[in-house]
Amino acid sequence: MVPRTVFSLAGSMYHSPMRREILFTGIGGQGVQLAARTLAEAAVADGRRVQLFASYGGMMRGGNSDSFLTIAEDPIKSPPVLGSAWAAVVMHHEHAGDIWPKLREGGLALVNSSVVDPASRPTDASVEVIEIPALDLATELGSPIAAQLVVLGALVAHTGVVSADSLVASAAAALPSYRADAVAVNRRALDAGMAMSGLTHPAWELATA
Amino acid sequence: MTTRLVEGSEAVADAMMRAGCRFFAGYPMTPFTEVLEHMAAGLPELGGVCVNAESELEAVGMVWGAAAAGARAATGSTGQGLSLMQESISEASMAGVGFVVLNMARGQGDYYQATRGGGHGDYRTPVLAPTGPAEVAELIAEAFDLADRWRNPVVVVGDYYMAHTWVDIESSADAPAPRPAPGWTLDGSSGGSGAAKLVSPLGTTKQRDGVGYDLAAHYDRCARRRIEMTAGITPRAEQVRTDDAQVVIVAYGTMALYADAVVNDLRAAGHKVGLVRPITLWPFPEEQVRAAAEGADVVAVYENNAGQMIDDVRLSVLGAVPVVGLNGFSTDSSAFGISPDVTVENLTGSILQLLDEHSGDPT
Incomplete structure (x- = not known):
């Protein structure tokens, strides 16, 4: 018997510029599923391949709400629940404990700092944390339930993982007709996020971004 | 063609309609329910029929009736519903009627049910287990082809993860036309007309003296067909x-x-x-x-x-x-x-x- 081999998922061959995995975590009611679907639809509109799996508790509010999104330039072969990821959108700390160790070296974490406990942060010091007071900003804009769209806007501004045009279009299309009155404020939330930064962590080679 | 983001169960339904399935019947049960919903939404526009049956027993009965009348037909459920369908699956195999059965399973507890079956008699069903939207489309089309080729029910195994993972698929508003009805299928010709056909788990012809089926000859033909099918499908x-x-x-x-x-x-x-x-x-x-x-x-x-x-x-x-x-x-x-x-x-x-x-x- 030899000692257990030390192994880190950071060596994953899936850490490829052709493939970007994004984890979403929060609690029911924060719009985590809507945010993940919105980003997935935008990626499809950009012509990329997409796989999205959701895991959420059977309660209207407060249960875990997680999504696992892969966006790629080639066909995706991936388990539904990802083992490692390039970026995370963390809306709440309650269920973030499983997310932090999945972020690869040099990864990116966008944190809803209005809500997330400052003690809940990535385990790997090389992961860059972008603190976004998303709930405060969305509340100022008149719609606290649009906080996740501020974070989504910021993710797209920092990375260009989807195009801004596709993001704006998919956010509007994601709402059912009886929520049509929310399209305008949701757009302001996305814009607030997108205005927070320029492209700091390009998701794709610039030629194809 | 347009690319759409769809739930896995819609990708399954889309693949069935694209493969020419024009009759579908089932009874809701997670994670099969969404497949049934998408078939109900899509089939009428293609001139097909989808029935929310009273139970899985009726669903599989309708489906082997539709297949005997020449339609490409399919049913499905989770393993629980497939338990109820076992008698019809074995009888259809004996009758030489092919259709597709989806097992949108919970976990993988239905491996033995899928690969051995719980029906009576000397029958087997080919079982295909795709992963990913491209293979789902490919293997569902292949399942219908195998059902036609061997005139035998074919099982396609999925699961909750497949049903609820969103994927991008290419699709268009229209699906290819279904294949014509095979010659052996029932066409409404009545007995005594000289054109009547017989589809039955007991035999495809009556004995010349008209006093019933020759079961021994029929079961012998079934066994030979099954042996030929086993050898004729390349394991993948x-x-x-x-x-x-x-x-x-x-x-x-x-x-x-x-x-x-x-x-x-x-x-x-x-x-x-x-x-x-x-x-x-x-x-x-x-x-x-x-x-x-x-x-x-x-x-x-x-x-x-x-x-x-x-x-x-x-x-x-x-x-x-x-x-x-x-x-x-x-x-x-x-x-x-x-x-x-x-x-x-x-x-x-x-x-x-x-x-x-x-x-x-x-x-």
């Missing part, structure tokens, strides 16, 4: 890095996607691990499993049940290599086959442990 499996693997994982369906990720990660770290993913569960890819196991230290069967496919793997390896089961995982509170233990991290740990345990073995 995907091999991932099995060449010099010390540990060979065998896994199908969603479990194979976890195993695939683990094999790629561990190979990148220099560990000799490989995967065989059976694509046909019946006929089982015995030769591919046997060949992959040759030279390996251990074969690990990763399945989301308490150990079922492991028996087919043992039959393939025939004692040449130790076969261990990585199974018996817990399920989450939904009981829909989602296991919190099924993760890349846990499987990585299990495989590293197997590598450690077998590292001293002569190879």
